[in-house]
Amino acid sequence: MKNFNNKEYKCLVTDLIGDAFYTETSFRGKISTIRQYAEVIVRKLLDIEPSKHLTLGQENIRSKIKNLPNHEYIEAAIAIIRTKGNLSTHTQYLDNLSLEDFEDIVDNLFNMLSFPLINYFEKYEFGSRDDVLLSFSLLPPIIRYKVLNFLYQKNPCNLSVIDKLVLAIVKAFSVFEATKWIEERKDTLIKMKTISEKAFNAMLETVGIEIAMDIQKGLPSSMYHLCKEKISQIGLSIDIKGHLYSDFESALPYYKANGILNNDNLETKEFNDIMDFLYLGRKEKLQKISIDRNPYIVMNFIS
Incomplete structure (x- = not known):
């Protein structure tokens, strides 16, 4: 990618992931933060430079998304995150946002995160490389x-x-x-x-x-x-x-140890770039202290 560099977004994504998944904030706050993270994912998908203004509802952004392969999949996820994200930020919405709302947002966030891999494997046939399969298996x-x-x-x-x-x-x-x-x-x-x-x-x-x-x-x-x-x-x-491992946090040490591919060809570079982005901002899990059924509420972490 020419305009989007994973490293440039490391601090921002680390903050967003931390606020959404690693801290005891309200579901309203978590959902609002995931909406921001979704904007970063769209920047990645569309290769938009950091200085350019972007919101999920912009007409020109929506038009560019329609030009992506399998755009219906990503559009559906964005629509839900945008709708519930708007509720979490607008003061005229007075009702509580629940765990169910949060889980719905997370599920659609995972749809967004799976999207670059979907298009990668439509470009490079799934199963054609053992090293890619091994690294892929280190995802949640x-x-x-x-x-x-x-x-x-x-x-x-x-x-x-x-x-x-x-x-x-x-x-x-x-x-x-x-x-x-x-x-x-x-x-x-x-x-x-x-x-x-x-x-x-x-x-x-x-x-x-x-x-x-x-x-x-x-x-x-x-x-x-x-x-x-x-x-x-x-x-x-x-x-x-x-x-x-069941989530990004518990899979991270395995990915760092065995998931980064050693090859300079374009296919490998594209795969490594996607995987690096997916793990951007994640921290290794030390001890899960939440007793909630959702594993993304409160956790203890080490860097």
């Missing part, structure tokens, strides 16, 4: 779910998307929801092989036909059976060990 499950669910709707034949989407559903929601998802698509999934023709041909060139055939024979007979196995394995692991 809900972000992964939103990205993968969108990609699946656009291309339900991508085996890597199906594989990772089922795992994301387990981790973001439950084994029950993941099982329900595959059972609803059983007739389709049971007809799908667990390795694509392209991947099998690549394996042929690497290991030869005999080993490739042996590997193929050792795989589950269909994507349905593969998904069932993975749901069972991951569900059992979560039951025994709990979630390794």
Whole structure:
């Protein structure tokens, strides 16, 4: 990007994330702050320089958003954040803003944060690079779910998307929801092989036909059976060990250790830039002190 530089927004985003998620302020204040953060995300998406005035309702900004790929997805999220954000800032609105309002805003904020990855993976096919998949897996499950669910709707034949989407559903929601998802698509999934023709041909060139055939024979007979196995394995692991990470704060140390890709090509630079932005302003979780069902209310942190 020519005009938007992640580093220039570090202080601002750190303040906004802190006020929205790490402090005991009112829901009115948190929602108003998330509206400001949404403006930063729009600046990122449209590559707008810091000195340019921007609000979510500007006609020229809305027109530029309409030119983005998959613009309907981001427009819907912005509309909700803008509407509730306006309520939180205007003094004529006298009613309380609730936890439910806050959770709705956060959900749509996550839609906005998933948007650059959605467009990235439509440009560079999901599953084509192992290092990108590894780094992507170090995002919070809900972000992964939103990205993968969108990609699946656009291309339900991508085996890597199906594989990772089922795992994301387990981790973001439950084994029950993941099982329900595959059972609803059983007739389709049971007809799908667990390795694509392209991947099998690549394996042929690497290991030869005999080993490739042996590997193929050792795989589950269909994507349905593969998904069932993975749901069972991951569900059992979560039951025994709990979630390794469930939000940006608990995922951050894993991302810093293993998620930044070492390559100079444009595809890698674009991915690293998106991931850096998504983690901008986040702090590593030390101890969650909230007893609320929402993990984004009050936390203890270390830098």
